[in-house]
Amino acid sequence: MSTFKQYSILPGFNLALGFTLLYLSLIVLIPLSAAFIRTAELTWPEFWTIITTPRVLASYRLTFGASFAAALVNAAFGLLVAWVLVRYDFPGKKIVDALVDLPFALPTAVAGISLTALYAGNGWIGQFLEPLGIKVAFTPLGIFVALTFIGLPFVVRTVQPVLEDIEAELEEAAATLGANRWQTFTRVIFPVLFPALITGFALAFARAVGEYGSVIFIAGNMPMISEITPLLIITKLEQYDYAGATALSVVMLVISFILLLIINLLQWWNRRRSSDSLGSP
Amino acid sequence: MTTITFPVSGATFRQRATQEPAWVRRSLIGLALVFLTLFLFIPLISVFYEAFKKGAAVYFAAITDPDAVSAIKLTLTVAAIAVPLNLVFGIAAAWAIAKFEFRGKNLLITLIDLPFSVSPVVSGLIYVLVFGLQGWLGPWLAEHDFKIIFAVPGIVLATVFVTVPFIARELIPLMQAQGTEEEEAAVVLGASGWQTFYQITLPNIKWGLLYGAILCNARAMGEFGAVSVVSGHIRGSTNTLPLHVEILYNEYNFAAAFAVASLLALLALVTLALKTLIEFRNKQYQKQRGEE
Numbered sequence: 385m386s387t388f389k390q391y392s393i394l395p396g397f398n399l400a401l402g403f404t405l406l407y408l409s410l411i412v413l414i415p416l417s418a419a420f421i422r423t424a425e426l427t428w429p430e431f432w433t434i435i436t437t438p439r440v441l442a443s444y445r446l447t448f449g450a451s452f453a454a455a456l457v458n459a460a461f462g463l464l465v466a467w468v469l470v471r472y473d474f475p476g477k478k479i480v481d482a483l484v485d486l487p488f489a490l491p492t493a494v495a496g497i498s499l500t501a502l503y504a505g506n507g508w509i510g511q512f513l514e515p516l517g518i519k520v521a522f523t524p525l526g527i528f529v530a531l532t533f534i535g536l537p538f539v540v541r542t543v544q545p546v547l548e549d550i551e552a553e554l555e556e557a558a559a560t561l562g563a564n565r566w567q568t569f570t571r572v573i574f575p576v577l578f579p580a581l582i583t584g585f586a587l588a589f590a591r592a593v594g595e596y597g598s599v600i601f602i603a604g605n606m607p608m609i610s611e612i613t614p615l616l617i618i619t620k621l622e623q624y625d626y627a628g629a630t631a632l633s634v635v636m637l638v639i640s641f642i643l644l645l646i647i648n649l650l651q652w653w654n655r656r657r658s659s660d661s662l663g664s665p
Numbered sequence: 666m667t668t669i670t671f672p673v674s675g676a677t678f679r680q681r682a683t684q685e686p687a688w689v690r691r692s693l694i695g696l697a698l699v700f701l702t703l704f705l706f707i708p709l710i711s712v713f714y715e716a717f718k719k720g721a722a723v724y725f726a727a728i729t730d731p732d733a734v735s736a737i738k739l740t741l742t743v744a745a746i747a748v749p750l751n752l753v754f755g756i757a758a759a760w761a762i763a764k765f766e767f768r769g770k771n772l773l774i775t776l777i778d779l780p781f782s783v784s785p786v787v788s789g790l791i792y793v794l795v796f797g798l799q800g801w802l803g804p805w806l807a808e809h810d811f812k813i814i815f816a817v818p819g820i821v822l823a824t825v826f827v828t829v830p831f832i833a834r835e836l837i838p839l840m841q842a843q844g845t846e847e848e849e850a851a852v853v854l855g856a857s858g859w860q861t862f863y864q865i866t867l868p869n870i871k872w873g874l875l876y877g878a879i880l881c882n883a884r885a886m887g888e889f890g891a892v893s894v895v896s897g898h899i900r901g902s903t904n905t906l907p908l909h910v911e912i913l914y915n916e917y918n919f920a921a922a923f924a925v926a927s928l929l930a931l932l933a934l935v936t937l938a939l940k941t942l943i944e945f946r947n948k949q950y951q952k953q954r955g956e957e
Contacts, residue, residue: 389767394848395858400761407754408776411826415791416783418801422794461700468697472690480698482941486705488880489933489940491887492785493907494926497914498708501715501923508711509703533704555683565685594784597889597907601914614786618894621790626799633787640782647782648775 416637423634426627434631443613446524450612451592454531459585462539463577469540470547487536492597499530500602522604527612530598535588542584546577546654579654586650590643594636712930715923727913727921728928735901736909736925739817743905744885747824751881752874755832760866763840764848774837780829789823789894796822815897820905823891828881835877836870843869872947876940883936887929 389397423431434440468474469481487495503510503520513520520526550573558568596614604610611619613636620629685693717724727733758777762770780788794800796813806813813819847869851861867874889907896903898912906929913922 389765392765392845393852394764394845394861395852396760396862397765397767400757401765401767404754404758404761404773407757408829411822411829412776412779415795415826416779418794419787419791461697464693465697465701468694472694474694474698478941480701482937483705483709484701485937485940486709486933489883489887489936490709491889491907491910491926491929491933493889493910494712494887494929494933495708497910497922497926498712498715501919502708502711508707529704533708536704552683559683565683565689568683590782594782594787596784596786597893601911614784614890617786617790621793621894626794629790630794633784633790636784636787640784644775644778644782 419630419633419637422626422630426631430627431631434628435635439607439611440613440616440632442608443611443616446527446610447593447613450524450527450531451589451595453528454535454592455585455589457532458535458539458588459581462536462584462588463543463581466540466543466547470544484540485537487534492534492595493601495533496530496598496601499533499598500526503529503602521602522610524603524610526602526604527599527610530602531592531595534595534598535592538588538591539581539584542580542587542654543577546580547573550576576657579650579657583647583650583654586643586647590640590647593643594640709930712923712927715919716927718923719920723920724924724927727924730921732901732904733909733921733925736904736906737928739820739904740886740906742817743821743824744882746821747828747885748878748882750825751828751832752878754829755834755836755877756874758833759836759840759870760862762837763843764845777833778830780826785827785888785890786894788826788891792819792822792826792895814895815899816903819895820892820903823895824885824888827888827891828885831881831884832874832877835873835880839870839873840866872943872950876943876947879936879939879943883933886932 426434465484469477469484500507500521502508503513503526505511505514505519505521507521510521518525520529554572554576555568558572563571594614596612596618599612600615603612603615605615613632617629617632617636620626620632684690758773761767762774793814795802796806796819797803798807798814800814803814813822847865848861851865852858856864886905887907888905889911892905893908893911896905896908898904898908900912904912906925910922910926910929913919913925
């Protein structure tokens with residue numbers, strides 16, 4: 385296997401791969417490289433100063449903190465929703481199953497204004513929270529709510545197929561050996577689901593970190609308090625601070641590449657784990 | 666008698682051992698539905714409620730406003746360019762990746778997925794860095810009086826970027842699972858490359874292709890962050906539907922903002938309905954193929 389490509393009688397390899405590489409270069413790779421090349425014009429101390437001002441650091445803390453909290457809630461409830469959809473029957477289940485993908489299909493701006501209207505002090509949900517002293521809209525809590533909405537399908541859709549593939553024999557064996565349902569779940573089912581759950585968590589987290597559209601309406605966008613990093617990039621751009629916006633976007637890109645790497649490793653683990661433990665035919 | 670009751674009681678016993686008690690089942694279903702109601706169903710319903718709150722007349726005035734109509738037209742135009750481009754790309758990429766063995770394939774798959782992990786704001790910014798006035802090609806473009814940033818071409822480019830992976834990602838695993846035997850048989854029997862594609866591959870991937878195209882279209886029409894960076898928000902000229910929603914909302918014209926938003930919510934619902942339908946059809950198609 386010292387050659388680049390294995391022999392095949394099918395035609396079209398050069399055309400298809402050539403077009404793929406050209407398209408990817410023009411649309412994705414060259415523009416992405418622009419962010420890195422433009423940032424390289426800065427000296428290291430200049431770059432470091434831009435990406436570590438107190439306002440920027442506050443935006444990282446908020447972006448990652450809210451994304452982490454939202455992904456955590458999605459991991460718990462995503463597992464629950466996947467479980468209920470796979471294991472139980474109830475009226476309207478098919479519609480519920482289809483609607484789980486709504487956050488993928490609904491434009492983020494629409495989600496943003498809708499959640500803001502709901503959680504504002506006079507909104508359907510906000511009016512019940514306000515007397516309890518809980519303010520959601522225009523606070524960091526609102527960002528958490530928007531990011532939870534955005535990340536909702538990821539865990540459900542990664543856990544669901546794995547749960548569907550678990551063979552009944554596995555649980556029957558546990559039951560015959562004297563395990564109760566809770567023991568079967570924690571010792572037999574959960575370990576099989578775990579790689580998928582972590583993958584879904586990572587996907588939801590990665591999506592939340594970069595999210596912009598749904599957040600800016602509900603966030604209030606106060607510097608140091610409720611300003612996420614993507615918004616800070618826009619703010620710098622609107623002030624014609626191209627160097628600042630580009631430096632911050634490089635930070636975001638490096639973080640998303642690291643997350644992408646972790647997700648790829650998790651998915652590889654997930655595939656290996658499920659083919660090992662379930663004994664695919 | 667015993668021969669009848671024995672399997673029945675056996676069945677109920679097995680069901681009990683691997684199923685939760687009824688109260689656990691009911692409370693888990695209830696908890697899941699409460700969560701979905703709070704985070705999914707109410708936000709969806711609220712869009713339509715807010716849109717019609719001030720009556721049908723206000724609603725129809727908002728969506729037939731000249732600026733809204735031009736936003737609808739621009740959104741449709743952008744999707745009509747971005748989706749076919751990514752369709753061709755998706756087929757080419759899937760053909761190379763699924764039908765041939767070559768080095769660096771996994772790296773290529775990762776590169777195709779890359780736009781999904783880039784923040785929408787950054788996706789827009791990188792095009793400003795290339796085509797904007799301060800960018801690489803900016804001065805040359807200005808000299809030749811050709812606008813990309815703060816104009817329609819920039820919106821199309823940013824939309825193409827964020828939707829690159831959709832169709833390729835759907836087709837690659839599908840075509841990998843189908844293998845190369847059918848195509849090889851066609852080629853051996855003397856079919857040309859295009860004949861093989863049109864008569865063998867395309868019928869096999871049509872549902873996957875449609876599925877990817879629908880998801881790609883939904884994102885193309887709904888993209889906000891990336892488009893917002895490159896558009897310049899010029900009313901009636903570089904405003905897509907999501908941007909128009911933002912402008913109306915920031916002007917405190919909530920009824921109109923939600924009216925326009927309801928069009929996008931409707932698009933999302935149609936997308937989900939088609940997606941579910943295709944999943945159903947595809948399952949039947951796979952079953953048919955399995956039986957043959």
